[in-house]
Amino acid sequence: xxxxxxxxxxxxxxxxxxxxxxxxxxxxxxxxxxxxxxxxxxxxxxxxxxxxxxxxxxxxxxxxxxxxxxxxxxxxxxxxxxxxxxxxxxxxxxxxxxxxxxxxxxxxxxxxxxxxxxxxxxxxxxxxxxxxxxxxxxxxxxxxxxxxxxxxxxxxxxxx
Amino acid sequence: xxxxxxxxxxxxxxxxxxxxxxxxxxxxxxxxxxxxxxxxxxxxxxxxxxxxxxxxxxxxxxxxxxxxxxxxxxxxxxxxxxxxxxxxxxxxxxxxxxxxxxxxxxxxxxxxxxxxxxxxxxxxxxxxxxxxxxxxxxxxxxxxxxxxxxxxxxxxxxxx
DNA sequence: TATTGTTATACTCTATAACTATA
DNA sequence: TATAGTTATAGAGTATAACAATA
Numbered sequence: 001x002x003x004x005x006x007x008x009x010x011x012x013x014x015x016x017x018x019x020x021x022x023x024x025x026x027x028x029x030x031x032x033x034x035x036x037x038x039x040x041x042x043x044x045x046x047x048x049x050x051x052x053x054x055x056x057x058x059x060x061x062x063x064x065x066x067x068x069x070x071x072x073x074x075x076x077x078x079x080x081x082x083x084x085x086x087x088x089x090x091x092x093x094x095x096x097x098x099x100x101x102x103x104x105x106x107x108x109x110x111x112x113x114x115x116x117x118x119x120x121x122x123x124x125x126x127x128x129x130x131x132x133x134x135x136x137x138x139x140x141x142x143x144x145x146x147x148x149x150x151x152x153x154x155x156x157x158x159x160x
Numbered sequence: 161x162x163x164x165x166x167x168x169x170x171x172x173x174x175x176x177x178x179x180x181x182x183x184x185x186x187x188x189x190x191x192x193x194x195x196x197x198x199x200x201x202x203x204x205x206x207x208x209x210x211x212x213x214x215x216x217x218x219x220x221x222x223x224x225x226x227x228x229x230x231x232x233x234x235x236x237x238x239x240x241x242x243x244x245x246x247x248x249x250x251x252x253x254x255x256x257x258x259x260x261x262x263x264x265x266x267x268x269x270x271x272x273x274x275x276x277x278x279x280x281x282x283x284x285x286x287x288x289x290x291x292x293x294x295x296x297x298x299x300x301x302x303x304x305x306x307x308x309x310x311x312x313x314x315x316x317x318x319x320x
Numbered sequence: 321t322a323t324t325g326t327t328a329t330a331c332t333c334t335a336t337a338a339c340t341a342t343a
Numbered sequence: 344t345a346t347a348g349t350t351a352t353a354g355a356g357t358a359t360a361a362c363a364a365t366a
Contacts, residue, residue: 001311003165003313003314010291010292010295011280011282011289011293012279012292013183013295014279014282014283014291014295014298015189015275015278015282016204016207017294017295017298017299017302018185019182019186019204020225020298020299020302021178021182021187021298021299021301021302021305022178022179022181022182023225023226024225024301024306025175025178025179025301026179027174027306029306030334037263039354039355039356041355041356043356044176044179046173047176047355056324056325057324057325058323058325060326065183065184066182066183066357067278067356067357068324068326069323069325069327069357069358069359069361070355070356070357070358071161071328072325072326072327073355073357074355074356077355081252089324091321092324092366093322093324093364093365093366094323094325094363094364094365094366095323095325096324096325096366097326099197102346115175118175118305119169119171119172119174119175120306121304121305122171122174122175122301122304122312123171123174123301123304124304125300125301125303125304126297126300126301126302127229128170128317130293130297131170131171132170132172132299133179133290133297134170134174134294134297134298134301135174135177136178137286137290137293137294138177138178138181138294138296139177139180139181139257140285140290141181141184141185141282141283141285141286141294142180142181142184142200143165144179144281144284144285145181145184145185145188145281146184147281154257155240159352171349181335187357189361190357190358199331199332199333201332201333202332214349216348217347217348218346218347218348224334225335226334226346227333227334227335228336228347228349229335229336229348229349229350230332230333230334230335232349233332233333233334234332234333237332249347252342252343252345252346253341253343253346253347254341254342254343254346255342255346256346256347256348273365282346321351321352322365322366323364323365323366324346324357324363324364324365325362325363325364325365326358326361326362326364327361327362327363327365328360328361329349329358329359329360330353330357330358330359331356331357331358332355332356332357333352333356333357334354334355334356335352335353335354335355336349336352336353337350337351337352338349338350338351339345339346339348339349339350339351340347340348340349341346341348341349342345342346342347343344343345343346343347343348
């Protein structure tokens with residue numbers, strides 16, 4: 001099997017390497033955030049809100065990235081905990097904006113600080129160049145995989 | 161907020177970049193494998209079995225990496241579908257080994273081929289050096305984050 | 321007509337804790 | 344005593360499809 005060859009192709013190794021690194025990060029984050037009662041994915045939502053101003057749920061879903069119905073379920077959980085507030089969109093009657101409450105901002109800052117040791121640990125064996133290269137390459141990978149949807153959709157359109 | 165500074169620290173960007181790339185890969189994989197009725201995570205399990213010989217559930221959990229009870233739930237699903245077979249361990253009466261059935265091997269090869277276009281797409285904007293660097297750096301990140309558990313456990317032990 | 325959000329629904333993965341059997 | 348696996352249980356995220364309200 002090509003796969004078990006000794007001349008291992010690095011391309012073939014990317015998926016599992018990516019998965020292992022992400023899951024390690026995710027689990028460390030879940031553990032670190034659990035005392036605040038927030039999951040790693042909820043942290044990502046809070047971080048996205050902390051970066052942008054009040055976003056519509058649709059924008060939030062696009063940036064996380066996640067599914068709108070998933071984002072809604074997460075928002076409901078976070079709203080119950082008082083970390084997030086939703087309000088009608090000022091001009092678009094269909095839309096609702098989501099934003100951090102004061103408590104949400106405070107919690108986010110605590111979580112960001114709690115995550116600092118994880119980020120430090122993640123790069124502990126990396127040079128500064130490695131860290132920069134990692135972000136650059138990951139961005140390209142994500143873009144290529146995401147843009148592929150558009151390419152395929154276009155191809156599908158052309159066929160039909 | 162440090163976070164919104166224009167001199168963005170690449171270390172701070174790693175978690176979200178890693179997440180975005182992984183989720184893009186995960187979703188593409190789920191979509192590609194769905195016609196075979198297999199999830200991206202189940203594919204990882206099959207791949208792990210395809211690489212090693214019959215593994216105990218514990219070893220499988222360690223390598224994926226995942227939780228033993230999660231692995232068991234996945235194995236039950238895959239066993240029902242006839243892709244995996246469990247058998248008593250030859251020498252350890254507590255343990256059970258898991259291995260691909262003939263159908264599982266066939267399905268795995270089909271899935272591997274179906275995944276080829278995803279891997280190609282993932283690296284479409286990368287040089288060969290980028291791909292090699294990515295795997296190297298991701299491995300370091302995963303190791304640093306995983307070994308941290310041991311470090312923390314040791315520190316905890318020392319304290320108590 | 322298309323878009324935003326909601327709702328209902330279902331499934332997978334995840335993980336803890338208590339338990340049995342074996343080492 | 345420690346380890347391998349099972350079971351029960353719970354929760355979170357994921358995503359689809361049908362729907363209402365609005366653009």
